[in-house]
Amino acid sequence: MSNFWSDNLPKLGQMVAAIAIFLAVLAVIFFIAGKANGKKQRPIAILVFLGPALLLVVIGLLGPAIRTLILSFKGSASHHWVGFSNYHWLFTDPSERIVLRNTVFWILFTPIITTGLGLLLAVLLDRMRRESVAKSLIFMPMAISFVGASIVWEFVYKYANTNQPQVGLMSSIAKHLGFEPPNWLLTQPLNTFLLMVVFVWSQTGFAMVILSAAIKAVPADVMEASALDGAHGWKLFRGVTFPMVRSTFIVVLATMVVSTLKLFDIVRASTGGNFGTSVLANEMYSETFIRYDAGRGAAMAIVLFLLVIPVLVYNITNLRRERAIS
Amino acid sequence: MSILNRSKAPKIAEQNAGRKLFGSRGATITVWIMAVIWTIPTFGLFATSFRPKADISSTGWWNLFLHPHLTFANYSAIFSTSTVSGIPNGIWPYIVNSFVITIPAVIFPITIATMAAYCLAWVKFRGSDIIFYGIFALQIVPIQLTLVPLLNLFRSGADSGAHIGSLTLIPGLNIAGKFAGIWVPHTMFALPLAIYLLHNFIASLPRDLMEAANVDGASHFTVFRRIVLPLSIPAIAAFTIFQFLWVWNDLLVALTFTGGTEGIDPLNNKLAGLAGTWGSHWELLTSSAFIQILVPLAVFFSLQRYFVRGLLAGSVK
Numbered sequence: 084m085s086n087f088w089s090d091n092l093p094k095l096g097q098m099v100a101a102i103a104i105f106l107a108v109l110a111v112i113f114f115i116a117g118k119a120n121g122k123k124q125r126p127i128a129i130l131v132f133l134g135p136a137l138l139l140v141v142i143g144l145l146g147p148a149i150r151t152l153i154l155s156f157k158g159s160a161s162h163h164w165v166g167f168s169n170y171h172w173l174f175t176d177p178s179e180r181i182v183l184r185n186t187v188f189w190i191l192f193t194p195i196i197t198t199g200l201g202l203l204l205a206v207l208l209d210r211m212r213r214e215s216v217a218k219s220l221i222f223m224p225m226a227i228s229f230v231g232a233s234i235v236w237e238f239v240y241k242y243a244n245t246n247q248p249q250v251g252l253m254s255s256i257a258k259h260l261g262f263e264p265p266n267w268l269l270t271q272p273l274n275t276f277l278l279m280v281v282f283v284w285s286q287t288g289f290a291m292v293i294l295s296a297a298i299k300a301v302p303a304d305v306m307e308a309s310a311l312d313g314a315h316g317w318k319l320f321r322g323v324t325f326p327m328v329r330s331t332f333i334v335v336l337a338t339m340v341v342s343t344l345k346l347f348d349i350v351r352a353s354t355g356g357n358f359g360t361s362v363l364a365n366e367m368y369s370e371t372f373i374r375y376d377a378g379r380g381a382a383m384a385i386v387l388f389l390l391v392i393p394v395l396v397y398n399i400t401n402l403r404r405e406r407a408i409s
Numbered sequence: 410m411s412i413l414n415r416s417k418a419p420k421i422a423e424q425n426a427g428r429k430l431f432g433s434r435g436a437t438i439t440v441w442i443m444a445v446i447w448t449i450p451t452f453g454l455f456a457t458s459f460r461p462k463a464d465i466s467s468t469g470w471w472n473l474f475l476h477p478h479l480t481f482a483n484y485s486a487i488f489s490t491s492t493v494s495g496i497p498n499g500i501w502p503y504i505v506n507s508f509v510i511t512i513p514a515v516i517f518p519i520t521i522a523t524m525a526a527y528c529l530a531w532v533k534f535r536g537s538d539i540i541f542y543g544i545f546a547l548q549i550v551p552i553q554l555t556l557v558p559l560l561n562l563f564r565s566g567a568d569s570g571a572h573i574g575s576l577t578l579i580p581g582l583n584i585a586g587k588f589a590g591i592w593v594p595h596t597m598f599a600l601p602l603a604i605y606l607l608h609n610f611i612a613s614l615p616r617d618l619m620e621a622a623n624v625d626g627a628s629h630f631t632v633f634r635r636i637v638l639p640l641s642i643p644a645i646a647a648f649t650i651f652q653f654l655w656v657w658n659d660l661l662v663a664l665t666f667t668g669g670t671e672g673i674d675p676l677n678n679k680l681a682g683l684a685g686t687w688g689s690h691w692e693l694l695t696s697s698a699f700i701q702i703l704v705p706l707a708v709f710f711s712l713q714r715y716f717v718r719g720l721l722a723g724s725v726k
Contacts, residue, residue, distance in 0.1 A: 086490065086498075087501055090498065090501075090502060091501070091502065091505040094505055094506065094509045094588070094672075094673075095505065095508075095509060097509065097588055098508075098509045098512060098513055098588070101513050101588070101589070101592065102512070102513055102516055105513075105516070105517060105520070106520075109520065113630050113634070116630060117628050117630040117631070120628075124628060124629070125532065125534075125629075128528070128532055128628070128629035128630065129528055129532055129534055131524075131630075132524040132525060132527060132528035132532065132629070132633070133524070133525050133528040133529070133540070135521050135524070135525075136521050136522060136524065136525035136544075136600055136604060137525070137540070139521065139593075139596060139597045139600060140544060140547060140597065140600050140601065142562070142571075142579070142597070143555065143559065143593075143594065143596075143597025143598065143600075144547050144550055144555055144597060144598070144601070145547070146558065146571065147554065147555035147556075147557075147558035147559050147562075148550060148554045148555060150557075150558035150571075151554050151555065151557065151558060154557065154558075204440060204443065207436040207439055207440045208436075208440060210433050210436040211433065211436050211437050211440060212433065212437075216444075217440045217441055217443075217444040218440075218444075219710070219713065220444040220445075220447055220448050221440075221443060221444050221447045222713075223447070223448070223451070223706065223709065223710075224447065224451065225709075226654055226658075226702075226705040226706050226708070226709035227451070227658070227702050227705065227706070228657070228658030228659075228660070228677050228701065228702070228705070229658070229660065230658075230660055230677050230680050230681045230684070230698075230701075231658070231677070231680070231698050231701055231702045233684070234454065234680070234684060234694060234695070234698040235450045235451055235453070235454045235698070236450055237684075238450065238453045238454060238457060238470065238695075239450050239453070248467055248468060248469075249469070250465065250466065250467070250468060250469045250470070251469070252449070252450075252453060252469065252471075255469050255471075284447065284450070287447075288447075292717055296717075341549045344551065345551050345552065345553070347553075347660065347661050348660040348661070348681070351660065351681060352660070352680075352681045352684055353684075355685065364551070364553055367553050368553070368661070368664075368665075371556065371557055372665065377557055380557065381557065383553075384551060384553045384554045384556075385554070387551045387553055387554070388550065388551055388554055391549050391550070391551060394549060395546055395549055398545070398546075398548075398549070399542060399545065399546060402542070402545060403542075
């Protein structure tokens with residue numbers, strides 16, 4: 084235990100010092116800026132309040148994004164211009180086409196399945212009298228990292244050779260049902276879909292919680308009136324419930340599209356992108372930090388960004404409309 | 410207000426009666442079946458981590474119910490020093506690293522974001538709306554887009570920093586491979602969402618309160634400290650939980666910015682690496698994974714209500 088403290092105390096000290104310095108600097112700036120009065124007070128306040136955030140966002144997000152755009156038109160060591168050849172490679176190379184295909188599969192299936200399951204659960208929860216424990220259990224995987232989730236699911240997908248005992252849940256179930264299990268994570272393109280299951284498992288609870296709140300916010304008299312009009316079950320859902328929560332549904336769907344596109348951890352931790360499971364976000368990392376081709380990696384990041392733009396435009400239009408109302 | 414509430418009460422009761430008519434039992438059964446399915450994989454990991462090594466590779470974890478044979482050996486192995494290859498000092502250093510990375514990476518962005526959110530909501534100026542939309546838009550910029558240039562900025566020596574041609578805008582900061590090199594990118598990446606969520610909350614604070622303070626001659630700094638900060642605690646708490654889980658569970662930022670520096674690797678990062686190299690050591694992997702999962706689960710279950718409130722603030726509008 085003495086070892087523990089001698090190893091870790093310096094690190095903890097660094098942390099405490101960093102936080103203390105950060106807060107002390109803020110306190111001093113507040114103190115000095117607070118002394119300003121008259122005409123200078125407003126601009127100084129704006130500078131102090133907004134300045135740090137703006138600086139960090141420009142240096143951390145805006146600047147690098149522009150720089151990545153430039154890098155995507157340069158070669159592997161970023162020394163010379165190569166025009167669109169990185170993009171050309173990305174869209175024509177046979178192995179990259181599998182990556183693009185997988186990315187398209189992910190966008191087509193995971194957001195709609197996750198949000199759809201979330202909506203189904205939200206509707207069912209609304210009809211239950213007591214819900215909390217079941218709801219928590221379904222929501223729980225959201226707190227687990229994708230790396231942890233991949234390890235959790237290894238025990239579902241684990242496969243052993245025919246003559247050995249199957250310790251994976253799915254392999255064992257398959258055996259009991261009387262057929263020989265495949266090596267799940269090596270079978271293409273099944274493995275991509277099995278990785279999607281991990282994402283769906285992790286994120287359905289999020290969709291459920293948000294949509295459940297939206298359903299609860301539907302005014303009671305609307306539901307009651309339609310019930311009196313004879314709307315039940317599916318008819319009530321299609322005619323009343325869904326239209327009332329449609330905008331929330333789309334917001335959740337858009338969030339899922341973005342997190343699907345950025346998805347990296349599940350693929351990296353379970354297959355490392357091998358066996359035909361790689362997606363754009365993972366391949367971008369491999370290209371840049373393992374094969375050291377900054378140009379190709381940058382081109383992938385840009386394609387990723389282009390795919391997100393529709394969601395971005397939709398979100399901003401929505402936000403502007405909301406602000407115009409309020 | 411109270412009269413309104415009273416008149417609504419019977420309506421809700423009637424409506425619940427109506428809802429029960431169509432399949433309350435069916436709904437309950439379906440939800441519980443799904444809840445069980447959702448829990449089985451996690452439970453499998455939990456159960457495996459308490460089984461002896463020989464059992465793990467010979468029988469499935471569900472055999473635990475038939476032949477209960479539990480051990481703490483896996484946990485004592487990962488917490489002891491130099492018994493396990495790959496983690497000579499046990500997993501304590503990685504747990505500590507995770508906390509050392511996460512706590513500042515939560516405090517920094519929330520503080521800076523609360524300040525910015527107050528400014529954008531209550532100290533409006535020409536162009537403040539454009540800035541707000543710009544920050545909002547940056548929320549969904551893939552982090553991947555920024556990694557290489559940021560890494561250049563954090564390095565030192567030749568070619569580091571930010572340049573336009575031969576003009577050096579910012580020199581290399583020499584924080585790569587240090588804790589600061591992870592705190593800073595986490596702070597940067599968290600700001601857009603944090604500012605947006607906190608702005609929504611702070612903008613909805615009562616206008617009278619702000620105006621009264623201004624009439625009293627309080628400066629923006631006083632208003633921020635005395636009024637905005639205390640009233641924003643619910644929103645700040647919600648985002649704290651969200652950001653804590655995000656940083657604790659992050660892989661991409663850690664992997665990129667620790668650059669494989671052993672001394673600062675967080676647990677999640679180490680786990681992803683060990684998943685590859687510990688192919689046959691399932692007893693170690695499951696127990697380490699469970700430790701990694703335990704912290705966010707504890708946060709999640711104890712503070713679930715605030716967390717949900719935080720998510721709702723961002724998504725339902």
